[in-house]
Amino acid sequence: xxxxxxxxxxxxxxxxxxxxxxxxxAIFKQVDIxxxxxxxxxxxxxxxxxxxxxxxxxxxxxxxxxxxVQEAVVAELIKLIYAKGEVxxxxxxxxxxxxxxxxKIALASSSAYKIIDVVxxxxxxxxTFAEVYSAELEPLGKPHPGVYLTTAKKLxxxxxxxxxxxxxxxxxxxxxxxxxxxxxxxxxxxRDNPKFAIADYILNSxxxxxxxxxxxxxxx
Numbered sequence: 001x002x003x004x005x006x007x008x009x010x011x012x013x014x015x016x017x018x019x020x021x022x023x024x025x026a027i028f029k030q031v032d033i034x035x036x037x038x039x040x041x042x043x044x045x046x047x048x049x050x051x052x053x054x055x056x057x058x059x060x061x062x063x064x065x066x067x068x069v070q071e072a073v074v075a076e077l078i079k080l081i082y083a084k085g086e087v088x089x090x091x092x093x094x095x096x097x098x099x100x101x102x103x104k105i106a107l108a109s110s111s112a113y114k115i116i117d118v119v120x121x122x123x124x125x126x127x128t129f130a131e132v133y134s135a136e137l138e139p140l141g142k143p144h145p146g147v148y149l150t151t152a153k154k155l156x157x158x159x160x161x162x163x164x165x166x167x168x169x170x171x172x173x174x175x176x177x178x179x180x181x182x183x184x185x186x187x188x189x190x191r192d193n194p195k196f197a198i199a200d201y202i203l204n205s206x207x208x209x210x211x212x213x214x215x216x217x218x219x220x
Contacts, residue, residue: 006162011168024040045169108147134147135147148180191204
């Protein structure tokens with residue numbers, strides 16, 4: 001029985017993945033790493049410190065510290081969110097639907113709180129979630145299940161009775177590792193990735209979250 005629904009944020013509520021890519025491409029160029037959008041997909045769903053570490057291991061640099069690169073990406077991303085951030089299809093409808101199911105609702109994101117706050121303000125969702133939790137407080141980010149396990153604990157709900165809604169494969173892996181049910185809403189270019197089959201349900205957008213989907217997830 002689903003007692004709580006936990007939403008991811010980036011790429012699910014806000015169309016931020018292109019903005020992350022734009023910020024990463026711009027900042028990593030400063031350390032002579034020329035990223036492409038497809039290269040950025042390799043780290044989708046990871047915390048920014050883990051993204052920086054990933055590329056540092058592959059192409060170590062010396063002109064900036066890893067923390068400086070990390071902070072520069074975040075600063076650039078926040079500017080882009082203010083300038084270009086847009087809500088994704090079906091967000092308002094999905095949140096309204098979940099609230100009608102009389103379950104708890106939370107947000108669990110790999111992004112830092114400073115980014116979460118900007119996004120929630122931008123989308124007018126500041127009073128939506130009973131709990132808002134960032135993986136920045138966890139020893140490891142997604143695909144480790146820690147961010148989901150802690151969010152479930154904060155809600156006072158067994159992880160087995162939680163439904164996570166994710167757009168990235170790393171997020172789906174985190175949710176399933178936490179023994180949660182999971183809806184995947186992959187970006188169009190990732191929709192054919194067979195690895196998303198580990199999700200309990202795959203939707204094209206949050207617009208498709210309805211009574212039929214909800215009932216099937218509760219019955220399984």
